[in-house]
Amino acid sequence: MSRAPLIIALETHDIRFPTSQELDGSDAMNPDPDYSAAYVVLRTDGGVDGHGFAFTIGRGNDVQTAAIAALEPFVVGRRPDDLGALYKEMVHDSQLRWLGPEKGVMHMAISAVVNALWDLKAKLEGKPLWQLLSEMSPEELVDLVDFRYLSDALTPGEALQILRRAEPGRAERAADLRANGYAAYTTSPGWLGYDDDKLRRLCREAIAAGFTQIKLKVGADLDDDLRRMRIAREVCGPGFRIAIDANQRWDVGAAITWVNALREYDPYWIEEPTSPDDVLGHATVARALAPIKVATGEHVQNRVVFKQMLQAGSMSIVQLDSARVGGVNENIAILLLAAKFGVPVCPHAGGVGLCELVQHLAMFDYVAVSGSRQDRVIEYVDHLHEHFVDPVVVKNGRYQAPDAPGFSAAMRPESISAHTFPGGRVWAGGEVEEGAA
Amino acid sequence: MSRAPLIIALETHDIRFPTSQELDGSDAMNPDPDYSAAYVVLRTDGGVDGHGFAFTIGRGNDVQTAAIAALEPFVVGRRPDDLGALYKEMVHDSQLRWLGPEKGVMHMAISAVVNALWDLKAKLEGKPLWQLLSEMSPEELVDLVDFRYLSDALTPGEALQILRRAEPGRAERAADLRANGYAAYTTSPGWLGYDDDKLRRLCREAIAAGFTQIKLKVGADLDDDLRRMRIAREVCGPGFRIAIDANQRWDVGAAITWVNALREYDPYWIEEPTSPDDVLGHATVARALAPIKVATGEHVQNRVVFKQMLQAGSMSIVQLDSARVGGVNENIAILLLAAKFGVPVCPHAGGVGLCELVQHLAMFDYVAVSGSRQDRVIEYVDHLHEHFVDPVVVKNGRYQAPDAPGFSAAMRPESISAHTFPGGRVWAGGEVEEGAA
Structure with missing residues (x-):
């Protein structure tokens, strides 16, 4: 791969589907979910974008989206080269870490951005992600992992053995x-x-x-x-x-x-x-x-x-x-x-x-x-x-x-725009009955 | 107590102190915290306000503040009567619950609002909170608790015994x-x-x-x-x-x-x-x-x-x-x-x-x-x-x-305004050196 392109923007979308109207997804704890995505696009100067999202079930998707936006300084101006290092920078940021640590809204935000970085990297390599990962060496894979707090159950050496x-x-x-x-x-x-x-x-x-x-x-x-x-x-x-x-x-x-x-x-x-x-x-x-x-x-x-x-x-x-x-x-x-x-x-x-x-x-x-x-x-x-x-x-x-x-x-652009909350066609256009979201 | 006043507004403030400049608060995981509060004020129609906050250490305090703002529908238009019920409504909201459950940014937001409700209630009763709680009956106290997931260690009956x-x-x-x-x-x-x-x-x-x-x-x-x-x-x-x-x-x-x-x-x-x-x-x-x-x-x-x-x-x-x-x-x-x-x-x-x-x-x-x-x-x-x-x-x-x-x-109004991020005097006025926050 030639030099990876530069990430020049992190863009977020609050996307919600009015699924509560059909009772699809209803269970004992979640009677009326509106399936939603706090969606992120990483734009590059090379024309290829990375997409990712955190899944939520409605209310609070705006909070989740705000958390993703807070990660902009970690990726804009960077290249998707070493995704082990980028991931660890986000997880280990001492100030953001306080909001978890490594749990809830802030961790899901990291998930969305990390996954978008992988989407981008796999597109740049011209491979589906499963194949890209499957072709990496055991050593490269071990470098992607944060072993902190794991060593009483799994060491890097044991991980290498498993992969080999x-x-x-x-x-x-x-x-x-x-x-x-x-x-x-x-x-x-x-x-x-x-x-x-x-x-x-x-x-x-x-x-x-x-x-x-x-x-x-x-x-x-x-x-x-x-x-x-x-x-x-x-x-x-x-x-x-x-x-x-x-x-x-x-x-x-x-x-x-x-x-x-x-x-x-x-x-x-x-x-x-x-x-x-x-x-x-x-x-x-x-x-x-x-x-x-x-x-x-x-x-x-x-x-x-x-x-x-x-x-x-x-x-x-x-x-x-x-x-x-x-x-x-x-x-x-x-x-x-x-x-x-x-x-x-x-x-x-x-x-x-x-x-x-x-x-x-x-x-x-x-x-x-x-x-x-x-x-x-x-x-x-x-x-x-x-x-x-x-x-x-x-x-x-x-x-x-x-x-x-x-x-x-990646979601289809027309789906993103139609389901953007609250301004998209599905929500603003009267297609949703009273009560949802 | 006569009828409690109505909560008419939930107001938030992103407040940060540039503590990283003095190394106060530095430890092995948090080398340069800027001690911060995602601060909430519940305004009532009775002139008495309730104050609360989530504590963070800098970056991400805006996300925390957004999470508090997302709780507005749970308290505005309500009276601080039954704080057991209000607390449980927020914790059990099926859509917001997905963002935790009961952890991280969304749970800390609930904490801030619940504490503000207690600040308000204690002021209305004219007592410091410790005294207000200490004068409640064992039955009233047990009603405040969510025993979900606790019954293999503590039942409401056992809690009553402890309090009695x-x-x-x-x-x-x-x-x-x-x-x-x-x-x-x-x-x-x-x-x-x-x-x-x-x-x-x-x-x-x-x-x-x-x-x-x-x-x-x-x-x-x-x-x-x-x-x-x-x-x-x-x-x-x-x-x-x-x-x-x-x-x-x-x-x-x-x-x-x-x-x-x-x-x-x-x-x-x-x-x-x-x-x-x-x-x-x-x-x-x-x-x-x-x-x-x-x-x-x-x-x-x-x-x-x-x-x-x-x-x-x-x-x-x-x-x-x-x-x-x-x-x-x-x-x-x-x-x-x-x-x-x-x-x-x-x-x-x-x-x-x-x-x-x-x-x-x-x-x-x-x-x-x-x-x-x-x-x-x-x-x-x-x-x-x-x-x-x-x-x-x-x-x-x-x-x-x-x-x-x-x-x-409650924080002093002049402290709130001076430390509001990023527009307050301390941050915008050049009092903070390069590098903090």
Whole structure:
């Protein structure tokens, strides 16, 4: 690569979709989300831009956007050469660090900017991000990671070993991905706002579409959950994997009681049974509910909490999120931790553009980190993909390996302008009913 | 009380002090803080205002201020009657919750607004906050707490028992506080930026001023720390409590090694040895270093992490912070957890106005929760108090019980206007050298 272009501007957009009108995305904790993106574009003097975003569910997307704007001094005037160094500069800035540290709004802002830098870098290299990462040397990958607070569980030396172990089969696995894709599961049947007929129909459609796992939201009403699980199990048949997701609804004791009541319908995993901060609570739940697996991660704030959950046996499925921890770099740390502890990664997706992003991380994991697709599936939700320039392609229940250069993060310009809050056409033009946002 | 007045406006101020110029506040992680307040005023139609703030150390204070402004719809048009309900509405808002949950910028914003509501309520009742809280019934206090995610460690019934157990001696302890105050310790001698002569002089001054404990920042350079600890121990004499504070500088193994090297100088507690998110790491450090105590809390994000640290034996000193968790309400939960586990609370203070706030919480704890001052001290740093309408009064090493109605949170109007960033006199008028903020 010739010298990378200079980043000359950081541009933000507050983008919101009025999803609360359709009850898409409704669960026990989030009854009426308006899926939103605090969106960032890094403009360069070379004509190629990097795109990224933090996903939120409506109110507060303006705060998230302001946090991204506060990172402008870290990237404008810089080149996307050493993304390990740029990432660490942002995370370690002593004054900004006080606002977390490494959690919440400020950390999600770093995530958006880091991911935009990777989108830019992958475009400049002319490769989809999963391929760009998969072709880096173990040493280069280790340099991207911030090992602070990890050394009692994972050292740089151990990370190198993991990556070197996976080196021999890289080309073969990349070819396999291009030929066969990566398994997906679908959450589309399981939103709480849907009636039984819709649930039944969507379960049938999921099976017909080739999915081998679905997920149901639970936790609002036990009788409803028993009925919905029974219906799903009837339609899907025994042995079909049905995961359930409580979205942090319960205390530790309630989680155990509730899931035990659903046990007769053979849930595959229980997702977010309680607070994402509760390492010890998740461990208690996991011990009580085994062999039902405990899955969590979409709200786990950073690598330090993932580390502990793996140390304590709190999770048997790592659900990393592309845009909550510190972007690609911190997710490499999380993939390495998962590989060290031998726990499969099944990324969180859905929302706005999360499917587009996480497919790259899961595919990189397969090619260059864990080397395995055993018990690994990427979440798939069939909403809002039409707003992206390079939307995911899911065929016969499998994500197809992206070809286009970049991180698949760019939204279509007309979608950005129409959904800009509050001035865009969708919000200002009377298309949204009273009550949303 | 007659009907509470209506809140008619939420006003924010981005206030910053150029403290980095003097190296006040410098430690191993925060070399050049500009102590700042994202400040909020709740205006009412009754002429009485409520004041609150989140403390930051410079960059990002604008983001913090924007987050506070996003809470306007929760308080404008409301009356400060039921502060349990108002607090829970903000914390449980499903869309804003996504930005945490209950951590980072959005949670600190809730803290600022909740504390401003308490400042307002206490002024309306004509009492200092510690007294207002100390005169509430156990049932009223329990209603202020959000027990979600706590029930595996503390139930509402257990909280009631704790509060009822402390009821009999309330009046006596309040009188004791008014007569004798509450013990303080001072961090002023221990900042990393000070030379040995200044350290020696400030240690002597601390003893002369009546303090029975000091604290030294450590973690940047072991040789320096050995020399500084030796000097402090020489000046203070054997038996005098010298705490040390690493401000999250180390990984778990390094924390153990470093503090063991300082053990000959008898450190009383090691504060923030590693990531504030690392429940298991702190527990490992605590086991390895006993009988040296482990203290943490100023960056512990919420009651769920405090709960686990108490469950796991990660901390033997609870350093709650007035403005990081969800304000007074969540701090009541933390005081109750500490009482349940029998661990003393020694609040974090310093910064801007943190001394002013935490004194109320520590005094309330003594009167109505733990009922004890055994091994309990409030941090004291002698900076920036002159900017407050009702600054703390520390005499002979003891905080004097505040008399003025409210939460002591209000800054002087002229201090607000002079330090407003970037337009205030201090910043715009050329009083600040190049480089700060």
